[in-house]
Amino acid sequence: GQQVMQIPQYQHVQEGEDFTTYCNSSTTLSNIQWYKQRPGGHPVFLIQLVKSGEVKKQKRLTFQFGEAKKNSSLHITATQTTDVGTYFCAGLGSSNYKLTFGKGTLLTVNP
Amino acid sequence: DTEVTQTPKHLVMGMTNKKSLKCEQHMGHRAMYWYKQKAKKPPELMFVYSYEKLSINESVPSRFSPECPNSSLLNLHLHALQPEDSALYLCASSQGQRLGSYEQYFGPGTRLTVT
Numbered sequence: 595g596q597q598v599m600q601i602p603q604y605q606h607v608q609e610g611e612d613f614t615t616y617c618n619s620s621t622t623l624s625n626i627q628w629y630k631q632r633p634g635g636h637p638v639f640l641i642q643l644v645k646s647g648e649v650k651k652q653k654r655l656t657f658q659f660g661e662a663k664k665n666s667s668l669h670i671t672a673t674q675t676t677d678v679g680t681y682f683c684a685g686l687g688s689s690n691y692k693l694t695f696g697k698g699t700l701l702t703v704n705p
Numbered sequence: 706d707t708e709v710t711q712t713p714k715h716l717v718m719g720m721t722n723k724k725s726l727k728c729e730q731h732m733g734h735r736a737m738y739w740y741k742q743k744a745k746k747p748p749e750l751m752f753v754y755s756y757e758k759l760s761i762n763e764s765v766p767s768r769f770s771p772e773c774p775n776s777s778l779l780n781l782h783l784h785a786l787q788p789e790d791s792a793l794y795l796c797a798s799s800q801g802q803r804l805g806s807y808e809q810y811f812g813p814g815t816r817l818t819v820t
Contacts, residue, residue: 627808636795637748639808682747686805691761693805695747 596621596687600696608704613670615699617683624686626659626666632679675703709812711796717818720786726815728779728796735801737779739771742793754779755801786819
């Protein structure tokens with residue numbers, strides 16, 4: 595079945611440093627979504643990427659979808675303590691119906 | 706209103722109990738989901754309702770029984786659970802036309818402990 599690998603599993607940074615998490619799918623994706631889950635909270639939708647090579651920005655967050663639509667990344671510039679949480683990617687395969695979640699990257703930020 | 710509500714927030718139940726989890730949304734979404742999430746793991750899909758019909762059951766044991774009374778409500782009936790069923794149970798909703806193609810709005814979850 596479809597698998598979505600996400601790395602790293604954990605990332606600890608000093609406030610102000612940059613952060614990147616990567617997702618790789620075993621199959622071509624129709625789209626990829628990104629969610630953030632704060633400690634003790636629930637997943638909150640961040641963005642969806644659909645087109646090959648797509649790049650979207652939200653303030654300090656930059657999301658990319660690979661040309662082959664099999665990989666994606668989330669980059670945060672100049673992290674803040676409010677960025678703490680687990681970031682999940684979730685991909686929709688071309689021939690199936692459900693989002694496959696990556697295992698998530700837990701980001702901690704030292705003030 | 707972009708909120709999904711879930712009750713109760715916490716639930717402790719014995720292995721012989723019967724309980725229900727409730728979920729409600731008023732965004733007009735026609736797809737509703739139940740996920741199970743263990744600590745430090747991603748959400749794991751259990752069931753999907755599309756237009757009030759069960760469209761996906763991810764081989765979930767029969768001790769979990771979903772119900773969709775109307776387009777705004779989703780229930781999960783629990784019976785004879787095992788301690789390993791302890792987890793955060795998340796409800797989500799999205800537009801229903803093509804599952805997985807729209808953002809999902811998650812509720813705050815019910816933290817279930819089975820003793």
